[in-house]
Amino acid sequence: MRDVAIIGVGATKFGELWDRSFRSIGIEAGMKAIEDANLSGSEIDGLFIGNMSAGRFINQQHINALIADYSGMATHNIPATRVEAGGASGGVAFGQAVMAVASGIHDTVLVGGAEKMTDLDDTSINTIMDATADAEWEAGMGLTLASLYAMIARRVMYEGTATRDEIASVAVNSHFHGALNPAAQFRKEIVLEAVTRSGPVADPLGMFDCAPITDGAAAVVLCPLEEAKKHTDSYVKVSAIAQGSDTLALFQRPDITRFGATVAASKRAYEIAGITAADISVAEIHDDFSIAGILALQDLGLYKKGEAGKAFLSGETRVGAGKVAINTSGGLKARGYPIGASGVAQIAEITDQLRGKADKRQVANARYGLAQSVGGTGSTVAVSIMEAI
């Protein structure tokens, strides 16, 4: 197996991009990443695309062919593959692409993630999100994805491992960083009360506990580590990719206050990278709902059970404040959550952090960074670790 490097990243602005089509945002992100890698594009010999539901959002199946075509890659007839894993689509697509380069099957690969959501109304969008849970035995019984996370939050509060304020502070942390990211959907800090007093969605979670509906795309370029220098001086090493699964339905698990797939994937990732959680200086975690941020920090081993909420509330998860900066991009909550794009956008943020290109949200002297991408209620989790060169 070969070591793999990330040599370029690109992303669109995240937000309600009324004037932009799926193909237009997908291509913008890809072209920016290719340009960042100092490539012409003709070097790319494989394409991977994370996308959750173009079939339902824009009535377009066969997304891999569309992206290959409009990125100009179809003229070379290179293979393109679309990956779907609910909210983890982008993270899993990145993992597949890393495997393709590590194995020697491909040399220079473009990994994209894209989602165009706002062509539909909010209710239809949420119904599609709910289908990442068990469509028959959760959504089909009247449960929503938000209500599943709300039930996790209720149980966490009942067992006493986080308070309502601590859970809400996950969103405050993401907005603090979103204010520093020009590409974020929400560039505004918020106070704790804005979360706890926001309109109820699924009690105890309110509107500000939930990531927004977003259009956006992100992309990264991979090549063998030993060839990275030929293209650029600004690259990072992919130290580990790992992935875990769990039951599709939340109620089939004995303990809903942890995601076993995150625990398993991160344990494996640390082993592969030859490090421990204590070596991570910056992490992008999947805060589609605030409570997911509490679980993530604990399941990734960054904080002990009962300590993650305290870290968020005290502000020690902010850039420059503590041992590990969380969601410096603004996370899903403030940067935005274009589903299939988010896992790839996380990799782009970690890459920029590790090569000193994160501007106002730069973490000093970061050597290792981690990204966690989650599908449904933790039914799929991808964990990736990158290392500064």
Next chain:
Amino acid sequence: MSKVARAWREYPGKYNLEGTKCGNCGTIFFPRRDFCPKCRREGIGKMQKHRVQREGEIFTFSVIYEAPACNSFLKPYAVAMVKTKDGVLVSGQLVDIELDKIAIGMPVRAVLRKLDEDGASGIIHYGFKFVPIK
């Protein structure tokens, strides 16, 4: 019509909470599974139909204020994960209950109710919901 077939084949689970019990290790599963994830090959062919106990207690719950179009007329409404007397967790709606009186540990029972319908002229879906045990 395919929607009819899709609903019909899940009637045993939706109406009667029929799951399966592994004949090898005794673990109860809801909804039904064709083999036991614990016993794998040793459990194949040994799964038996098993009706989960209809009584249990609330393990966790939420009150939904934003709902899919098919349930929007119910808003707000409560949902829960219920631990049945078999020790199995099951998810469903909580009805005939005051929303601000719901608590973890509250005893509930599964009853058959209308879940939703496929438009005005489509089929009406029925299934279990939980009500408090007075």
